[in-house]
Amino acid sequence: MxxxxxxxxxxxxxxxxxxxxxxxxxxxxxxxxxxxxxxxxxxxxxxxxxxxxxxxxxxxxxxxxxxxxxxxxxxxxxxxxxxxxxxxxxxxxxxxxxxxxxxxxxxxxxxxxxxxxxxxxxxxxxxxxxxxxxxxxxxxxxxxxxxxxxxxxxxxxxxxxxxxxxxxxxxxxxLDRWSASRAAEAAREATVVHLVPAQLSALLAVLEQDPLLRADCALRLVICGGSKVDPVLEHRLAKALPDCRLIEYYGSAEQSLIAVRHDERLMPVVDVEATGGLLRVRSDLAFDGYLERGELVPAATGWTGDQAVQHPDGSLEVLGRAGAVIDTGARLIAAEAVESVLREVDGVLDVVVAATPHPRFGSLVTAVVEGEARSADLRAHARARLHPAERPRRWLAVDALPRTSSGKPARAVIAERLSSGEPL
Structure with missing residues (x-):
């Protein structure tokens, strides 16, 4: 080999x-x-x-x-x-x-x-x-x-x-580090790019504002992983770069690829099973186990920690992390579902919905928004599209969300700062 x-x-x-x-x-x-x-x-x-x-x-x-x-x-x-x-x-x-x-x-x-x-x-x-x-x-x-x-x-x-x-x-x-403007410049020659949805949104924002850069863009293929591509983001890509194809994949560091979307459906590439709403994977693409103090600890099961539905045609719909819920006023709120709705608002580059501790309600649903969306537009969209319990009670605007090296929002950092009162 x-x-x-x-x-x-x-x-x-x-x-x-x-x-x-x-x-x-x-x-x-x-x-x-x-x-x-x-x-x-x-x-x-x-x-x-x-x-x-x-x-x-x-x-x-x-x-x-x-x-x-x-x-x-x-x-x-x-x-x-x-x-x-x-x-x-x-x-x-x-x-x-x-x-x-x-x-x-x-x-x-x-x-x-x-x-x-x-x-x-x-x-x-x-x-x-x-x-x-x-x-x-x-x-x-x-x-x-x-x-x-x-x-x-x-x-x-x-x-x-x-x-x-x-x-x-x-x-x-x-590129040594992520920069939407540098990526847009590099796309004058690059034909394929790998990124996460938040980076695709930021890249498109640059191209949407610069017609010359958009006209020079050579991308024929965007390969997107890390989290789900919202329909609004996919529409922006098709409008800005009509000749560019999108391939989306779902996976994890532990399981590698689980499903790939080449057209409208996210299709499993390994054996999957959605039991009780939770996704389980059996795969020869998976890791061998975790290292703890230098010793291998084999993975116990193929549970991904994600909620998912498998449709009769075999396609997979990933609903988000099972643990990404906010307990507020005795109701459980799916943070990623709220985020998906808020990303539909013009000017939102990315958003994280998390909990701010509250003495009476347990937690307040808090939206941390990256971009230039108007507060009035965000609140109006939330009233129109979200159940009253899902609507954020606290809104925070930031120039840039804390992120991991892959470009994903650093949820643990955001949650810790909201809990401690530290600035984001």
Missing amino acids: LPILGREPTSGVGELTGPELASAARRVARRLPPGARVAISGTDETARLIHFLGADLAGCASLLVDPDWPDLDAVLDDARPDVLVDADAPLGEDLGTAVPVGDESTWFYLPTTSGSTGRPKVLARSRGSWLRSFTALGVALEARDRVLIPGSLSSSLFLFGALHALHCGADLRL
């Missing part, structure tokens, strides 16, 4: 050609102990990608460090890496490691959960699980494609997009 790329890429990344990228990865591999656990830090995403590919050649399992993790020391304590590598530093001593090392069952990646609802957990993933995930995505890239990865590779969503591009022989453009 070859490493994750399968073959030498025909295209590279940044200023490197495919052969140069492969050669650089081999130089890294020769300097790593075979089969080690490696933690890769650094600020240069191209250098981190090269170190990741080199570690895979050496049969190593890599943790791509995110300095913004809520508790970095605890994450490192769970991963227990044998080697700490700074991708920005000069290469170390050549150990003469012969490559490639390992097979399909070899751990190659130590991803973390997103951290949107708490401290990230460290997972163990095999090569085979991701190689099968590339096939499950069902996206054929062409050698002429340039794939834009507009965020840190510490996010498994962005790393998946980067490795899928190289695996398919496509060219790659990396």
Whole structure:
């Protein structure tokens, strides 16, 4: 079994050609102990990608460090890496490691959960699980494609997009950090982009305001994961870029891909079962387990923690996290359902609905809104579209929501600040 790329890429990344990228990865591999656990830090995403590919050649399992993790020391304590590598530093001593090392069952990646609802957990993933995930995505890239990865590779969503591009022989453009304006500029040449819905909304906002940039946009394909794409957002994409196709997928760091939408229906790519409204998955794309203080703890079940409905045609409707509810006045409010309604308002780039503690009602439904929507429009839309108990009683406007490295709203951070009274 070859490493994750399968073959030498025909295209590279940044200023490197495919052969140069492969050669650089081999130089890294020769300097790593075979089969080690490696933690890769650094600020240069191209250098981190090269170190990741080199570690895979050496049969190593890599943790791509995110300095913004809520508790970095605890994450490192769970991963227990044998080697700490700074991708920005000069290469170390050549150990003469012969490559490639390992097979399909070899751990190659130590991803973390997103951290949107708490401290990230460290997972163990095999090569085979991701190689099968590339096939499950069902996206054929062409050698002429340039794939834009507009965020840190510490996010498994962005790393998946980067490795899928190289695996398919496509060219790659990396942004060290998310910026809607920089992504829009990069889309003058990029034909494919991987992002989450909030980033797609922000990217479209830039294109909608700049007709010249919109006319120059080369995107033919948007691949969106992380959360559900609202119909309003999909309509904005079709209006701004009518020749651009949307592919949406649903999955998690633990289960990899679960379902993919190529047209109007989100179709499972693995065996799923919605029991009592909760979704369970049986999949050969899944992770091997969690790492706790360096030891593998196998996953107990395939429960995803999401509420879902499977329709008679086999399609899947994901309703949101089972735990994303607010107890207010003895009523349970589904936060993600309220968010979906509020995103319909003009000027809303993204919104998080969370609880603010209240001595009488237990919690107040609180909407934290990113964007330039008018307060009167938000309140009027809530009155028209939401049950009285679902309507936010507290409204907060922010320039930018706190986010994880994947671009998802950092719900745990928002909830903690609302509870403590800290500013957002």
